[in-house]
Amino acid sequence: MTSGTAVRLGGRALARVSGEDARHFLQNLITCDLDHVGDTGASHGALLTPQGKILFAFLVRPTGDGGYLLETDAASLPDLVKRLTFYKLRAKVTVEDVSSSFAVFAAWDADAGALRTAFPDAHVFDDPRRAELGLRLYLPLGDAGDDASAPAGLAGGTEADWHARRVASCVPEAPFDYALGDAFPHDVDMDELGGVAFDKGCFVGQEVVSRMQHRGTARRRVIQVSGADALPASGTDVMAGDKPAGQLGTVAGARGLALVRLDRIAQARAAGTPVTAGDVALEPHIPDWASFDWPVPAGGD
Template identity: 50%
Template structure:
């Protein structure tokens, strides 16, 4: 069972009699569907529908929820949540020196601790561990290689906050959007994209016969921009691409490259979206 300590993560505790109702009204995911000992992805959006903060949320006790996010955005996230709290009876606090670890490929991890939760973004067993001192037999690089191979994108290495819609990073595929729960910040834009089927930017797996270039490298085909490379682990990576342009390149047999490296794109096996039947228009 590989286990890695994640030093770049932070924990924000939201607790109190109004905690869940408060978060349900502003976050993308449906907290009514959040089980015990389960971590689900979610986001806090701008009114225009783009992701301001991404995180994993899990239950940490009665009337208490745990938000795990990037350490470098945690203070801003706390300030934004506090701004939206108004008169809700909910306490918002960032933990000092939180312990966050992740393990994968072993069902037995579920019984290690009451603070162990299953990461629902993954089809195979992946567990987050909070507050427990564990022996790390793997590195963060090992973990990110597994995350990349699984097709799970995160802000920072894969996309910039305020620059992606939830559909772009597959939150709609992971249960990270509650389409039936009612209003949340940015809900109108996200729901319109869902119902009209207009999501054309998507995370894809990319692979190559040699090492991929650095994250942020543009993907192109026939002189046209196709997307941008995100996380990279050797010959494998993730990229946010225009799937209509990828489909056009595949249909025409035109090579897609990241820099000067030819890449093969693929939809993650667990995702339900497909390439469009015909290439779309060239508008953004």
């Protein structure tokens, strides 16, 4: 007997990397360390430009036969397959779009063991970013059904419910909270959410990202914001007084995520200057799991 809530994420899709060189191939390209994934887990990671910006962000799941599933934004999946194919050169790997074989679900308040028993051909695993996000399920389409309903035994939720959980946990995702090709991993808290391995050796863009880590030069971060009223739409500018400080990302009622300049928000807070989005006053919050803090404004103690 299963229980819990599940949401089919129609905007997410899967690629598969397989073949005898699959692990070595990916390990030398992406930000996370596959040695820490094991056979039953998953990781959060990205493929970067040589300048260190995120081209593709994904979850990486071992398939048990030496291959990996990469879950990413469905709109960017064809480009991810193309880019990985470009990198493979003579490596003995196959890169393919398998989005027509699996449906992607997020589930919470559910028992992973019961789900594995109920769906033995599915991939069921903890979301590697934050425990509060619950489980991921990759169900063969025959088990998932043809509509957006939850798998048998699970209550159906909505994608709005899922995004509200992400907001509550301060877990950003592209394209909702940042544009691919325009953000460093530190900007979107990937370094704090287990998405970058600074001790595994080289990957594409590693030099830039490691320099940001060791010098502490990240000025932009995704943080939580809240207001007394419903927040305006995603993409609305966040203002620190009359200075632009960032943009709203995912919005869930009166709470949301925002990619902001920490220094400008800190200066506004110190001066008592309002932080706003549209005509809504914002209260910015750094998530409690973060190791970063508000910078001390110039002239402060």
